[in-house]
Amino acid sequence: xxxxxxxxxxxxxxxxxxxxxxxxxxxxxxxxxxxxxxxxxxxxxxxxxxxxxxxxxxxxxxxxxxxxxxxxxxxxxxxxxxxxxxxxxxxxxxxxxxxxxxxxxxxxxxxxxxxxxxxxxxxxxxxxxxxxxxxxxxxxxxxxxxxxxxxxxxxxxxxxxxxxxxxxxxxxxxxxxxxxxxxxxxxxxxxxxxxxxxxxxxxxxxxxxxxxxxxxxxxxxxxxxxxxxxxxxxxxxxxxxxxxxxxxxxxxxxxxxxxxxxxxxxxxxxxxxxxxxxxxxxxxxxxxxxxxxxxxxxxxxxxxxxxxxxxxxxxxxxxxxxxxxxxxxxxxxxxxxxxxxxxxxxxxxxxxxxxxxxxxxxxxxxxxxxxxxxxxxxxxxxxxxxxxxxxxxxxxxxx
Numbered sequence: 001x002x003x004x005x006x007x008x009x010x011x012x013x014x015x016x017x018x019x020x021x022x023x024x025x026x027x028x029x030x031x032x033x034x035x036x037x038x039x040x041x042x043x044x045x046x047x048x049x050x051x052x053x054x055x056x057x058x059x060x061x062x063x064x065x066x067x068x069x070x071x072x073x074x075x076x077x078x079x080x081x082x083x084x085x086x087x088x089x090x091x092x093x094x095x096x097x098x099x100x101x102x103x104x105x106x107x108x109x110x111x112x113x114x115x116x117x118x119x120x121x122x123x124x125x126x127x128x129x130x131x132x133x134x135x136x137x138x139x140x141x142x143x144x145x146x147x148x149x150x151x152x153x154x155x156x157x158x159x160x161x162x163x164x165x166x167x168x169x170x171x172x173x174x175x176x177x178x179x180x181x182x183x184x185x186x187x188x189x190x191x192x193x194x195x196x197x198x199x200x201x202x203x204x205x206x207x208x209x210x211x212x213x214x215x216x217x218x219x220x221x222x223x224x225x226x227x228x229x230x231x232x233x234x235x236x237x238x239x240x241x242x243x244x245x246x247x248x249x250x251x252x253x254x255x256x257x258x259x260x261x262x263x264x265x266x267x268x269x270x271x272x273x274x275x276x277x278x279x280x281x282x283x284x285x286x287x288x289x290x291x292x293x294x295x296x297x298x299x300x301x302x303x304x305x306x307x308x309x310x311x312x313x314x315x316x317x318x319x320x321x322x323x324x325x326x327x328x329x330x331x332x333x334x335x336x337x338x339x340x341x342x343x344x345x346x347x348x349x350x351x352x353x354x355x356x357x358x359x360x361x362x363x364x365x366x367x368x369x370x371x372x373x374x375x376x377x378x379x380x381x382x383x384x385x386x387x388x389x390x391x392x393x394x395x396x397x398x399x
Contacts, residue, residue: 007088008212008257009055014168015090018053021161022066032119033111034154035142036064036072037126037134043216044258045329046126049158050074051258052328056089061135063107064091067114075103075110104141117146122154129330131155162327164354169259170379173356177261177377177388179213179254184265184391191398193244193270197222198237208254216260219251225274231319231364231371244270247277248398249372251360258328262358263389264373267396276370280316280363281395284374287311287361288393291323292378295359295385299351304335311363312339319371320362326377327356341368355380 026034038050039061047057050064053072060077074091076082085094097103111121125133133139133155143151165173186207187200200220208215221233222242233249242248248267253260266273266281273281287308294307308322317339325331333349336342341364351357357378364371376389 007055009088009090010168010172012090014166015053015055017166018161019066019072022053022157023068025157025160026066026068026122029122029152029154029157030120031122031152031154031157033065033067033114033116034122034124034157035107035111035134036066036124036158038062038064039126041132042127042130042329046130046132048127048258048328049124049162052158052162054089054091054094056085056091056094057258058085061103061138063103065107065110065114067111067116070114073110075106102137102141104138104143105145107138108142108145111146111149116149118148120150120152121146122152122157124158125153125155127329127331129324129332129334159332162331163325164352165327165356165379166354172256172259173261173377173379174388175256176213176254176259177263178390179208179211179256180252180261180263181389181391182207182211182213183252183254184250184263184396187248187250187267188396188398191242191248191267191269193242195242196239197234197242198239201237204252204254212256214255214257214260216255216258217251217253217262220248222246222248222269225268225277225370228370231368232362232373242269246270247273247372251373260328261377261389262326262360263376263391264360264362265391265394265396266372266374267398269398272397273395276365277372278395280365280370280372281374283311283314283316284361284363284372285393287322287363288359288375291359291361292385292387295351295357295378295380297351297353297380297382301333301335301346301349305337308337308361311361312337315366317341317364317366317368318362319364320360320373322361323357323359325356326358330358351380353380353382357385 038047219233246269290307360375362373
């Protein structure tokens with residue numbers, strides 16, 4: 001029974017491909033070793049790099065060490081989890097630091113055993129958009145124990161290695177997209193006037209948990225179309241009861257493992273959308289389809305903005321990012337149009353086959369009082385962008 005695979009994982013060939021990709025990026029930068037950081041924040045997404053290399057999602061902080069000819073070596077947060085990490089994870093060696101202690105010295109000892117005491121060591125922080133990093137306490141202990149080593153920021157090593165998704169990864173993302181579609185379908189069938197918003201979470205769970213899916217983002221919020229309070233859904237469920245004449249705003253991600261889809265669909269409750277909300281939806285849906293058409297290998301950030309330019313021309317603005325990269329969670333790039341209400345860092349980008357993008361026009365009236373989002377996850381292939389969600393693009397009416 002020990003050889004039976006009881007936790008989902010990729011093939012050995014896939015994990016070996018990932019290791020080769022990381023070591024190639026290390027070689028480009030002249031790095032002798034990496035300290036890869038993870039923590040349980042952002043609904044587990046802060047473990048993206050740790051999980052990608054080892055198939056382990058720790059309930060607390062965790063580290064992966066890699067050198068040119070050694071690793072990955074996984075260090076988890078608590079000895080209580082070792083049986084799970086060794087059975088689920090994929091690492092050459094798995095150990096734990098004593099719960100509540102500072103693991104810096106243990107990390108340093110492993111690097112010293114690999115001959116990296118005087119080496120150039122990259123610190124790979126958390127995620128690619130949030131850009132948090134190793135705790136100062138842990139890093140100070142690591143540096144003090146290896147005083148002759150050189151430590152440099154290396155977040156981009158894993159960002160580059162993970163940017164283009166493999167066929168195996170895309171198959172898992174497709175399963176995540178299917179689970180996400182099931183949630184939207186189940187919501188369309190079960191949302192009722194008078195229901196408190198927190199009951200929506202039970203609908204979502206029933207849609208996916210029985211079939212091995214997981215819940216990731218569940219951003220949902222209803223508001224009156226006549227007197228709206230919000231233009232973006234709540235990040236946590238409220239006690240507000242859904243009312244006739246509401247619009248329900250959603251941003252939903254369900255996953256297989258940590259590989260999720262992401263979809264945005266508005267719902268009108270008990271009535272047709274008001275003219276203002278119908279127009280918002282039409283502008284958002286048109287922008288989504290135009291950006292899908294623009295995304296193909298060799299396209300640039302300028303092509304994407306040009307595809308969505310009608311939002312500006314028609315006198316609307318956007319709130320959430322127009323488009324962002326996708327992996328275990330949000331990745332670079334993030335692109336916006338000139339009238340975006342939140343000014344995010346913009347970067348040049350040339351799109352490639354194998355990149356995942358979430359196209360999500362969050363169109364808002366000029367006065368900032370009404371807004372909705374329509375979009376979903378796409379994969380860029382040689383022939384162009386392919387939507388990974390099968391649920392139709394529509395303003396869903398719940399009677």
